[in-house]
Amino acid sequence: xxxxxxxxxxxxxxxxxxxxxxxxxxxxxHLIFGARPEKKRPELAPLPxxxxxxVASKAVQSQPAAQRDGAELVAVIAAAIAATTGASPSSFRVxxxxxxxxxxxxxxxxxxGRIERFARK
Numbered sequence: 001x002x003x004x005x006x007x008x009x010x011x012x013x014x015x016x017x018x019x020x021x022x023x024x025x026x027x028x029x030h031l032i033f034g035a036r037p038e039k040k041r042p043e044l045a046p047l048p049x050x051x052x053x054x055v056a057s058k059a060v061q062s063q064p065a066a067q068r069d070g071a072e073l074v075a076v077i078a079a080a081i082a083a084t085t086g087a088s089p090s091s092f093r094v095x096x097x098x099x100x101x102x103x104x105x106x107x108x109x110x111x112x113g114r115i116e117r118f119a120r121k
Contacts, residue, residue: 078094081094
C-alpha cells in the first residue's frame with residue numbers, strides 16, 4: 001500500500017519539477033533575448049488644407065485652356081482607375097500622362113504584339 005503512494009508522490013513531484021524547470025528556462029530566454037524597445041514613430045504629417053470649391057473653380061478658370069484640359073484628363077483617368085480597382089481616388093496619384101509614341105506601321109501595340117502579327121503572315 002505504501003508503494004502506491006510513493007509512486008504517486010514521485011510522479012506528481014516529477015511533473016512539478018519539470019514545470020519549474022520550464023519556467024526557469026523561459027526566464028533565462030527572456031534575460032538572454034530580452035524585449036526589444038518599441039520604436040516610436042515621429043509625429044504624423046499635417047493634413048492638407050481643404051479649400052472651398054469656389055476658390056478651386058476660380059483657380060481652374062484662370063488657367064489656360066490647354067492646362068485646364070490636362071487637369072480634366074487627369075480627373076477622368078483617376079475616375080476610371082478608381083472605378084476599375086474599387087479604390088478611392090485619394091488613395092493613389094496620377095504621376096504623369098504622356099502620349100505613346102507612334103509605332104512603326106501604324107500599330108499601337110507593344111513589340112511582342114507586332115512580332116506575333118508579323119509571324120502570322
